[in-house]
Amino acid sequence: MADAAMPGALPVLGHLPWLRWRPLEFVERQRALGAVTSFTLRRHPAYLVNDPDLVWRLLTELSGEVGRGRNGDKTRALTGNGLGSSDGDFHRQQRRLIQPVFHRERVESYVPAVREAAEQQASRWTEGEPVDLVRQMLAVAATGVLASLFGVRSPEAMAHEVAAALPTCLDIASRRAFASTRLPSTSGRRYAAALGRLHAVADALGRRVPGGPAEAPSFFLSRLWEAQDLGLPGLDDQQVHDEIMTMLVAGVETVATTVCWTFYLLGRHPDIAVRVEDEIRQAAGDLTELSHLRRVVRESLRLFPPVWLVRRRAAAPLRLGGQKVGAGASVYFSPYGLHRDPRWYTDPERFDPDRWLPGRQRGLPRGAYVPFGAGVHRCVGEAFGVSEVTTILASIGARWRIVPASARVRPKAVVTLRPDRMPVTVHRRP
Numbered sequence: 001m002a003d004a005a006m007p008g009a010l011p012v013l014g015h016l017p018w019l020r021w022r023p024l025e026f027v028e029r030q031r032a033l034g035a036v037t038s039f040t041l042r043r044h045p046a047y048l049v050n051d052p053d054l055v056w057r058l059l060t061e062l063s064g065e066v067g068r069g070r071n072g073d074k075t076r077a078l079t080g081n082g083l084g085s086s087d088g089d090f091h092r093q094q095r096r097l098i099q100p101v102f103h104r105e106r107v108e109s110y111v112p113a114v115r116e117a118a119e120q121q122a123s124r125w126t127e128g129e130p131v132d133l134v135r136q137m138l139a140v141a142a143t144g145v146l147a148s149l150f151g152v153r154s155p156e157a158m159a160h161e162v163a164a165a166l167p168t169c170l171d172i173a174s175r176r177a178f179a180s181t182r183l184p185s186t187s188g189r190r191y192a193a194a195l196g197r198l199h200a201v202a203d204a205l206g207r208r209v210p211g212g213p214a215e216a217p218s219f220f221l222s223r224l225w226e227a228q229d230l231g232l233p234g235l236d237d238q239q240v241h242d243e244i245m246t247m248l249v250a251g252v253e254t255v256a257t258t259v260c261w262t263f264y265l266l267g268r269h270p271d272i273a274v275r276v277e278d279e280i281r282q283a284a285g286d287l288t289e290l291s292h293l294r295r296v297v298r299e300s301l302r303l304f305p306p307v308w309l310v311r312r313r314a315a316a317p318l319r320l321g322g323q324k325v326g327a328g329a330s331v332y333f334s335p336y337g338l339h340r341d342p343r344w345y346t347d348p349e350r351f352d353p354d355r356w357l358p359g360r361q362r363g364l365p366r367g368a369y370v371p372f373g374a375g376v377h378r379c380v381g382e383a384f385g386v387s388e389v390t391t392i393l394a395s396i397g398a399r400w401r402i403v404p405a406s407a408r409v410r411p412k413a414v415v416t417l418r419p420d421r422m423p424v425t426v427h428r429r430p
């Protein structure tokens, strides 16, 4: 297949307005143009990898040559040099330090806190009440992370801070990355205020309380502190702060968004919702029994992957699928675009959890389903994220039916792919 340049560049800005205003159309259009397509962002050369095998190579074999890069990265602006933005040897060191926090057995111990967060939120609902699901699921996800990862005993007030500040930070960070003009100073002030609130939460979480922890023990924090006491290179107080910010930024919105999209999809597909309800009832709280719900979540992450666009930067010149990529160029791939490719998914726009029944997707290229990325930067919180989403859906779904108030909710592609708005009404199950 010939590799091609994306048409529609403006003189100075290049394709920047596309990414700002029609980002999903932008990535989907390039699919037909070639395995690796090129475009420009303010004269800066950029590439989109549309071929799953090449995406896989990019993330595995080529990860040394195509790293995260340091400049103008919207993640770095939020989380400093935390695990989500570091690279190379330092990233390897930090990954080794943090990974055990997300091992499967440990993740199981986080489930009760997440379940409690979901049940508490829903216990305030009344029959037929309209609910702003996005906001409420952010609060649930934040409560779950604060209680389980950080050992906060009464996380409600802090979770409220995170849920209120996070969307503003992500929205404005993303607008800044793709804005063609300077953003108005009011948005700069809103960004600074929201980011300040998140930093304040991270500071409070990272404070070592003299005379022993006042809260429940946190495996995550104690690992960081122990390593710090042993003198692990680069692990100063700022780095600990950055790792805490990373968990808040990477681990809350992604989960909340996935829960919202899944409720939305179930609301639009009552036949599938009924099967989920039956399964939840029969499983009586045992998450391992929920194989249909897991397929539902998998399919929801296919259609609406929260991380819809990932960027890398070529450290040195390289060839990618016949395309010459110069040093310093940005190389992107889009889970959203890959997940809706009709070459790998029949009827790709259809919500069909059964496509994930064993054996059905045989032959699917590895890079064609990448909601959690791949290779050295693969989501460290994947098992935790999936367990949180499943737990929240199962605990709320056991007692409540969530009915979307509008027939169609449009995805808004900012840092994450989130519902523009998601008004719903909640109805108690008989």
Ligand code: HEM
Pocket (backbone or CB within 6 Å): 083, 084, 085, 095, 145, 246, 247, 250, 251, 252, 254, 255, 258, 305, 306, 307, 310, 311, 370, 371, 372, 373, 374, 376, 377, 378, 379, 380, 381, 382, 384, 385, 386, 389
């Ligand atoms: C449904 C939920 C989630 C989705 C879809 C998701 C998606 C992703 C993706 C695509 C990446 C790779 C980014 C890249 O290649 O640059 C990533 C990385 C990461 N995620 Fe997640 N994530 C989820 C939940 C979580 C949770 C719950 C946490 C932690 C509490 C978390 C923490 C991280 C971190 C720290 C990284 C950086 C890993 C590294 O570079 O070593 N994520 N996530």
